[in-house]
Amino acid sequence: MNNIEVERNGRIIKIAIKREKKLNPLDIETIEEIGEALKDHRNIAVITGMNRAFSAGADINVFLNLDSKTGYEFAKRGHDVMNTIQERPMPVLAAIHGFALGGGFELALACDIRISHPETIFGLPEVTLGIIPGFGGTQRLKRIIGESKAFEMTSMGKKIGAQDALNLGILNEINEKYLERSMETAKLYEKMPFESLAYIKELIRNGSGNMMDREKEYFGNCFKTENQKEGARSFIEKREATFNRNVNFDLFK
Numbered sequence: 184m185n186n187i188e189v190e191r192n193g194r195i196i197k198i199a200i201k202r203e204k205k206l207n208p209l210d211i212e213t214i215e216e217i218g219e220a221l222k223d224h225r226n227i228a229v230i231t232g233m234n235r236a237f238s239a240g241a242d243i244n245v246f247l248n249l250d251s252k253t254g255y256e257f258a259k260r261g262h263d264v265m266n267t268i269q270e271r272p273m274p275v276l277a278a279i280h281g282f283a284l285g286g287g288f289e290l291a292l293a294c295d296i297r298i299s300h301p302e303t304i305f306g307l308p309e310v311t312l313g314i315i316p317g318f319g320g321t322q323r324l325k326r327i328i329g330e331s332k333a334f335e336m337t338s339m340g341k342k343i344g345a346q347d348a349l350n351l352g353i354l355n356e357i358n359e360k361y362l363e364r365s366m367e368t369a370k371l372y373e374k375m376p377f378e379s380l381a382y383i384k385e386l387i388r389n390g391s392g393n394m395m396d397r398e399k400e401y402f403g404n405c406f407k408t409e410n411q412k413e414g415a416r417s418f419i420e421k422r423e424a425t426f427n428r429n430v431n432f433d434l435f436k
Contacts, residue, residue, distance in 0.1 A: 195227050206235060226273060276295065279297060284307075297355055299348065378404075
């Protein structure tokens with residue numbers, strides 16, 4: 184890995200973007216390295232940035248050499264990784280500071296939980312470059328904050344601070360110790376029954392078709408698991424549950 188640093192602790196991986204430029208601009212190599220690090224979908228992941236930013240977006244120099252065909256391919260490869268983040272069964276958290284702009288903001292939007300330093304700046308300023316967001320940002324932002332606000336932010340290239348992002352529902356939490364808090368949250372997820380986490384993520388984030396029927400199906404499936412029995416017993420016995428980690432993750436590919 185040339186552009187990211189990966190640390191593993193049990194079932195948790197921390198992925199830190201470490202581009203030489205201080206604001207961690209994203210290029211396809213960096214994005215695909217993140218995708219590669221997330222291939223083992225049994226892991227809970229925390230994505231963050233080193234230096235002064237989460238990521239201030241794409242390397243603008245790359246855009247000077249794109250045409251319609253290569254621009255489409257650039258966007259497709261970015262979409263593939265963002266979809267991997269959204270569709271993998273275990274949670275992905277974004278620990279954000281400095282700037283989350285353009286592709287950096289789109290990366291954060293693809294994650295399941297977003298925890299930010301109070302002085303972070305967010306935005307999709309692509310319109311000011313004569314382009315549009317290309318990694319799914321228009322659709323994910325719209326789903327989170329609604330069409331009107333998403334249109335305003337994207338069509339004007341508007342940047343907002345962390346408090347506004349929290350008020351709009353983009354952030355789950357603001358915390359000066361954003362990375363430590365993200366790792367603590369990942370450790371809480373590590374204690375949860377993984378089958379239930381996978382079902383919840385699919386129902387909330389990746390659902391299509393009749394999700395009410397699918398929820399009933401998954402609810403019934405939970406009663407096939409040892410973790411359901413352990414959860415019920417621990418509640419009755421007034422003790423902390425110890426959930427089995429040997430889950431058949433092939434069921435959730």
